[in-house]
Every structure is written in structure tokens, then in C-alpha cells.
Amino acid sequence: xxxxxxxxxxxxxxxxxxxxxxxxxxxxxxxxxxxxxxxxxxxxxxxxxxxxxxxxxxxxxxxxxxxxxxxxxxxxxxxxxxxxxxxxxxxxxxxxxxxxxxxxxxxxxxxxxxxxxxxxxxxxxxxxxxxxxxxxxxxxxxxxxxxxxxxxxxxxxxxxxxxxxxxxxxxxxxxxxxxxxxxxxxxxxxxxxxxxxxxxxxxxxxxxxxxxxxxxxxxxxxxxxxxxxxxxxxxxxxxxxxxxxxxxxxxxxxxxxxxxxxxxxxxxxxxxxxxxxxxxxxxxxxxxxxxxxxxxxxxxxxxxxxxxxxxxxxxxxxxxxxxxxxxxxxxxxxxxxxxxxxxxxxxxxxxxxxxxxxxxxxxxxxxxxxxxxxxxxxxxxxxxxxxxxxxxxxxxxxxxxxxxxxxxxxxxxxxxxxxxxxxxxxxxxxxxxxxxxxxxxxxxxxxxxxxxxxxxxxxxxxxxxxx
Amino acid sequence: xxxxxxxxxxxxxxxxxxxxxxxxxxxxxxxxxxxxxxxxxxxxxxxxxxxxxxxxxxxxxxxxxxxxxxxxxxxxxxxxxxxxxxxxxxxxxxxxxxxxxxxxxxxxxxxxxxxxxxxxxxxxxxxxxxxxxxxxxxxxxxxxxxxxxxxxxxxxxxxxxxxxxxxxxxxxxxxxxxxxxxxxxxxxxxxxxxxxxxxxxxxxxxxxxxxxxxxxxxxxxxxxxxxxxxxxxxxxxxxxxxxxxxxxxxx
Numbered sequence: 048x049x050x051x052x053x054x055x056x057x058x059x060x061x062x063x064x065x066x067x068x069x070x071x072x073x074x075x076x077x078x079x080x081x082x083x084x085x086x087x088x089x090x091x092x093x094x095x096x097x098x099x100x101x102x103x104x105x106x107x108x109x110x111x112x113x114x115x116x117x118x119x120x121x122x123x124x125x126x127x128x129x130x131x132x133x134x135x136x137x138x139x140x141x142x143x144x145x146x147x148x149x150x151x152x153x154x155x156x157x158x159x160x161x162x163x164x165x166x167x168x169x170x171x172x173x174x175x176x177x178x179x180x181x182x183x184x185x186x187x188x189x190x191x192x193x194x195x196x197x198x199x200x201x202x203x204x205x206x207x208x209x210x211x212x213x214x215x216x217x218x219x220x221x222x223x224x225x226x227x228x229x230x231x232x233x234x235x236x237x238x239x240x241x242x243x244x245x246x247x248x249x250x251x252x253x254x255x256x257x258x259x260x261x262x263x264x265x266x267x268x269x270x271x272x273x274x275x276x277x278x279x280x281x282x283x284x285x286x287x288x289x290x291x292x293x294x295x296x297x298x299x300x301x302x303x304x305x306x307x308x309x310x311x312x313x314x315x316x317x318x319x320x321x322x323x324x325x326x327x328x329x330x331x332x333x334x335x336x337x338x339x340x341x342x343x344x345x346x347x348x349x350x351x352x353x354x355x356x357x358x359x360x361x362x363x364x365x366x367x368x369x370x371x372x373x374x375x376x377x378x379x380x381x382x383x384x385x386x387x388x389x390x391x392x393x394x395x396x397x398x399x400x401x402x403x404x405x406x407x408x409x410x411x412x413x414x415x416x417x418x419x420x421x422x423x424x425x426x427x428x429x430x431x432x433x434x435x436x437x438x439x440x441x442x443x444x445x446x447x448x449x450x451x452x453x454x455x456x457x458x459x460x461x462x463x464x465x466x467x468x469x470x471x472x473x474x475x476x477x478x479x480x481x482x483x484x485x486x487x488x489x490x491x492x493x494x495x496x497x498x499x500x501x502x503x504x505x506x507x508x509x510x511x512x513x514x
Numbered sequence: 515x516x517x518x519x520x521x522x523x524x525x526x527x528x529x530x531x532x533x534x535x536x537x538x539x540x541x542x543x544x545x546x547x548x549x550x551x552x553x554x555x556x557x558x559x560x561x562x563x564x565x566x567x568x569x570x571x572x573x574x575x576x577x578x579x580x581x582x583x584x585x586x587x588x589x590x591x592x593x594x595x596x597x598x599x600x601x602x603x604x605x606x607x608x609x610x611x612x613x614x615x616x617x618x619x620x621x622x623x624x625x626x627x628x629x630x631x632x633x634x635x636x637x638x639x640x641x642x643x644x645x646x647x648x649x650x651x652x653x654x655x656x657x658x659x660x661x662x663x664x665x666x667x668x669x670x671x672x673x674x675x676x677x678x679x680x681x682x683x684x685x686x687x688x689x690x691x692x693x694x695x696x697x698x699x700x701x702x703x704x705x706x707x708x709x710x711x712x713x714x715x716x717x718x719x720x721x722x723x724x725x726x727x728x729x730x731x732x733x734x735x736x737x738x739x740x741x742x743x744x745x746x747x748x749x750x751x752x753x754x755x756x757x758x759x760x761x762x763x764x765x
Binding site for chain 1: 515516518519520521546647650691693734
């Protein structure tokens with residue numbers, strides 16, 4: 048009845064440029080559109096592709112990990128950056144790396160961990176590009192201690208609508224620099240960035256793992272651990288009800304010192320060898336994830352966690368990117384796809400957070416794994432998401448009955464509490480709410496109108512949300 | 515842009531006074547559809563429909579459009595698309611005619627075919643091209659169960675819908691890979707002003723129920739929608755009934 052997702056699109060290759068028509072969607076596999084896609088291997092090609100973009104404009108796309116539609120541009124042009132993937136310079140002494148936009152964090156870890164340096168910020172997947180990390184101004188488990196990704200970018204090169212490349216630093220061009228941080232690719236295409244890395248003695252994490260019995264418990268525990276660990280996160284169960292509502296597993300830690308490793312590991316302390324457990328097959332498994340299986344899964348996962356275990360030595364993959372072990376895990380939601388809903392509300396809005404979790408639990412929406420974390424202070428990014436407060440991220444299959452109304456109601460609650468939604472995750476919010484959530488949106492639009500009056504940089508998300 | 519839950523932001527209705535289209539537009543306006551174009555022949559009904567949708571918070575534009583005036587289609591519809599993306603186009607115009615009268619008057623019979631089929635081909639081509647340029651969007655075509663097999667009681671209308679239905683299926687197949695989704699909707703007897711005063715047929719339905727079926731189909735990306743759904747099986751049976759028997763059936 049519905050079209051199969053992997054239908055082969057007629058490939059109209061025009062020789063020389065590599066331009067072809069392709070159907071693109073985000074990580075959630077929802078609302079696809081067809082664009083003219085190119086995969087440039089040199090900066091001159093990239094520049095030509097921008098200058099020669101048609102009336103529907105162009106947008107950069109990295110590894111396609113945004114959940115919704117920011118890296119697609121129906122009827123227009125989409126430029127993949129993944130072939131511009133060279134690490135251009137490494138300063139081993141100071142841990143400063145110059146990398147092209149299409150370099151992935153996976154690649155950076157593989158290169159830099161053996162040298163004793165780690166990416167300053169990593170999200171829940173390492174399959175994101177440097178360009179995407181800046182465009183979404185990504186955050187990780189260390190936001191409360193280190194801020195978001197762009198705060199560690201010392202300089203970046205930005206290709207503008209005129210096809211010219213400008214070098215931006217927070218000192219020389221603060222406005223354009225901070226409009227690009229979290230600007231969802233709408234200020235231009237980042238071609239390379241200079242990133243300050245974090246010094247580590249080993250490639251292992253020393254983690255403390257323990258359970259919290261309910262939502263109030265986990266909030267208290269997280270609040271008490273901010274100063275103690277640079278990396279903290281809680282996985283919370285939003286499907287349990289009653290006194291178990293919000294029961295959680297906290298995982299907090301830091302990179303291990305050399306003498307903290309067991310003797311066997313100490314021989315190769317900075318080896319980066321994340322496990323791959325295989326790929327989810329391309330067969331529809333729609334309906335596999337429902338309220339029932341979600342509950343069973345959460346129960347197993349909660350029981351599996353220790354009551355309290357300290358000093359657990361984990362690899363980077365296991366600690367930061369547990370889902371990266373299963374390639375294309377987004378397929379478990381079947382052809383209907385899924386969405387992720389992530390918000391932040393300021394500290395003090397704990398009641399709002401509690402009401403939201405209660406409503407989701409009452410609705411029975413099968414949000415299998417849910418992540419709760421405390422953000423530190425925000426930065427100067429015009430559309431950068433993190434601000435001081437609680438952030439919660441949940442996955443929902445899009446065929447969940449009543450999901451549109453449920454989330455519309457929850458958006459209102461987030462807004463009332465002075466919170467906002469994350470653009471890198473959004474695929475469905477009402478555009479009217481955005482101005483209030485992002486007070487600097489109007490200034491962003493103004494700046495964009497100045498530097499790109501013809502809206503050469505354009506995406507489906509920008510059209511949907513009137514960015 | 516259609517969102518991840520299937521809700522569209524903009525809608526163009528061809529045949530803006532249709533009851534089914536109006537029921538669909540109402541439901542869409544309640545969710546995300548805040549830009550609506552009602553295209554149709556100027557009438558009181560069309561203006562009333564626009565006013566009602568404005569009450570629901572949508573920005574509504576009435577577009578003078580005559581399905582029979584095929585020479586104007588390109589100009590009129592291209593202007594709509596020039597204002598911005600259209601996520602869903604609902605082709606809802608059509609005339610039932612009066613079979614008994616039309617059989618006596620070839621001009622009247624041809625007019626039914628002209629609006630239902632020729633008008634749809636012409637406007638359908640314009641819309642398909644415009645949607646293709648966007649790289650996304652849906653064209654919903656209101657066909658009829660009557661298109662599945664012509665009955666002696668209304669074969670003029672039925673054959674025009676059969677032509678429309680075949681056109682829409684072929685168009686949909688030709689657009690695979692372009693991001694454009696064509697969906698054929700085959701309602702049975704719907705209780706509307708078009709069928710006012712007629713005796714209700716079995717499995718009759720309401721504009722609201724057809725609208726629900728349309729929205730579900732859009733969300734799922736269906737190619738064909740029957741309303742009510744049972745017609746899929748009824749018609750697949752009926753189409754295999756031998757003609758000597760079919761023509762004697764009381765319908």
C-alpha cells in the first residue's frame with residue numbers, strides 16, 4: 048500500500064558534476080523529499096554548486112543524523128560534505144585539529160584518541176560530521192562542564208552565497224560565527240573548522256552506574272552529581288506508572304587515568320576499538336516496538352543495571368554511543384518511521400518536567416528509552432539549543448495513536464515554562480511557537496537577510512518553520 | 515512542508531464547494547494546515563466555505579477556477595504555486611449529471627465527460643509539474659466506486675470517473691521517484707448535496723468519513739483509498755461478475 052522506502056530512484060547522472068535526483072529523509076525516516084544531490088570532492092566544486100543553485104536553493108548534508116528535515120531541500124539542491132573528509136592539520140602538543148566539514152567524529156576519535164586527545168563534545172552517536180556538529184551546535188553528556196560543540200571551535204571557514212569562503216572566529220566575526228553555531232546550515236556551508244580537543248590519559252571511561260527509584264530521585268541525584276563528574280546522564284523509564292514512574296539508571300564518569308586501568312588494558316591504554324554488533328536488516332518490523340514490548344524492554348534494562356557499581360571501566364563506544372554498535376538502528380521502527388522530541392526547561396520548572404513525564408506515561412506512547420540530563424549555561428549561538436536547565440529526549444514511533452495532539456499539548460507546556468525544542472530533532476512543531484522559544488530568531492532572520500538576501504541556503508525545515 | 519506525522523501546512527482544493535473537500539479542509543485546518551486555496555467557480559457556497567475555514571484560523575484564498583475552461587488551467591494554477599509550496603492538492607470537482615436526461619442530449623452528456631475527465635487531465639498535468647518542481651507534495655484525486663465498473667444506471671458519470679481514475683493511476687506511477695505522491699480515492703455513495711434527494715445506496719457514507727480516510731491515506735502514503743474500506747472487497751467481487759448477470763443486478 049505505501050511506497051517501499053528503498054525504491055530505487057531513477058539515477059540521472061549528469062557527467063562531470065555527479066548531480067543526480069535522490070529522495071532524502073532524516074534519521075527518523077519521515078517526510079522525504081526529492082532533491083538534486085551532489086557529492087563534491089573539492090572546494091572549487093562546492094563553490095560552483097552553491098553559485099549555480101537554482102531558485103530553490105541549496106543546503107549541506109553530512110551523515111543524515113538529524114531526525115527531521117533540516118538536511119533536505121525538496122526541488123532544490125543538496126550538497127553532501129562527506130567526501131570533504133580530510134583532517135588537515137594536527138597540533139599534537141596543544142590538541143588542536145583542523146578538519147574539513149565532512150570529517151566524522153568517529154574519524155576524529157580514531158585518529159586522536161591514540162594520541163591522547165578526545166573530541167571536546169560528542170553526542171549519542173559519533174557518526175556526525177564536523178559541519179553538522181556546528182550547524183546543530185551539538186551537546187553531549189558533558190554539557191554542564193564543557194558547554195556545546197561550537198564553544199570549542201576556534202575558527203571555521205564558511206562558504207557564503209557568493210561562493211566566497213570567509214574565515215570566522217568568535218573574536219573577528221562574532222555575529223556570523225554565532226549565527227552559524229546552531230544555524231542549521233542556513234548561513235552557508237562550513238568547509239573546515241579548527242577544534243580544541245580534550246586531553247585524556249586513556250581511551251577508557253571510569254564510570255559509576257546506579258539506579259534511582261523514581262523521577263524525584265533521579266532529579267535529586269543528577270543535581271548532586273554535577274560537580275562530581277564531567278560526564279553525566281540518566282536513562283529514564285517513561286513507561287512505568289505509579290511509584291515507579293521515572294525510575295532511572297544514572298551513568299556518570301570521566302576518562303580513566305592510566306593507573307586506574309587493569310593491567311591487561313594498560314598495555315594499549317589509548318586503543319579505540321568500538322564494537323559493532325551488526326546491522327538491522329532492511330525488513331519491515333513495524334509494530335515490533337509497541338507499549339507492551341517497550342515495557343518489557345525497559346523492565347529488562349532497568350533490572351540489568353546494578354543497584355550501585357563504582358569504577359566500571361568502559362570503552363568510549365559503550366559509554367558514549369551505545370546505539371552506534373547497531374548500524375541503522377533507526378529501522379527498528381519500521382516503514383512508518385519515528386521522531387525524537389527533545390526539550391529543555393529552566394531549573395525551577397521541575398513540576399513541568401514531572402507533568403510531561405506523567406502525561407507521556409498516561410498516554411502509553413511507547414517511548415522506549417528516554418534520556419534526562421542537566422544543561423549548564425547556554426552560549427551566544429543565535430539558535431543554539433542548550434540553556435541552563437533540564438533536558439529530556441524521547442523517541443516515538445510516528446504511528447502512535449494521538450501523538451500529534453499529545454506533543455502539541457506538551458510543546459505548550461514547555462513554552463509556558465520558558466523552555467524550547469531542539470531544531471536538530473524537530474520534525475513536527477508549530478512554527479508559531481518558535482519565535483517565543485528562540486528570542487534571537489528575529490535577529491537571526493535579519494542577519495540572514497543581509498548576508499543571503501536571495502535565500503540561496505534553504506532547507507525543508509527552514510520552509511516548514513519559516514526560519 | 516508535510517511534517518513527520520503527516521500533517522500538511524498548505525492545501526489547494528480544486529472544486530472548493532465540494533462537501534468532501536470541505537470536510538477534509540476542516541480537519542486539516544484544525545491541525546497544521548494554515549494556508550488554504552479554494553479554487554472553483556464563483557458561488558455563494560465557495561465564499562461561505564472560505565469564511566468558515568478562516569474561522570478555523572486558516573488563511574484562505576479563493577481562486578476563480580473552472581474545470582471546464584481547460585485553456586486557463588496553466589495560468590490560474592501556476593499563480594497559486596508561485597506563492598509558495600503546496601503540500602496537498604485535492605482534486606474534488608465533478609458533476610454527477612442526470613443520466614436519463616443526458617442520454618437524450620449528447621451535448622449534456624459530453625459536458626459531464628468534459629468536466630470530470632478532460633478538466634481533470636488538464637489541471638492534473640499542471641499540478642503534477644508544479645509538485646515535481648517542489649520535490650514533494652501529494653495530489654489526491656476523488657474518483658468513485660462507479661469508476662470500477664460502469665453500471666447501466668449511470669454509465670456516463672461512471673465512464674468519466676473511470677477515465678479519471680486510470681489517468682490518476684498512470685500519473686502516480688509516472689511520478690514515482692519525484693517525491694510526488696498521487697492518491698486515488700474511491701468513495702461509494704456519499705451523503706452530500708451532489709446526491710441530495712437520491713435514494714441511499716448500500717454502504718453509504720458521509721463526507722466526514724471520507725475525509726478521515728483521505729487523511730489516513732495521506733499519512734500512510736497509500737495509493738488507493740476506498741471509502742468505506744469494505745468497498746475494496748465488494749468491488750473486487752463485482753468486477754468479476756459476468757455481464758449477463760451484472761446487468762440484471764438491481765443497481
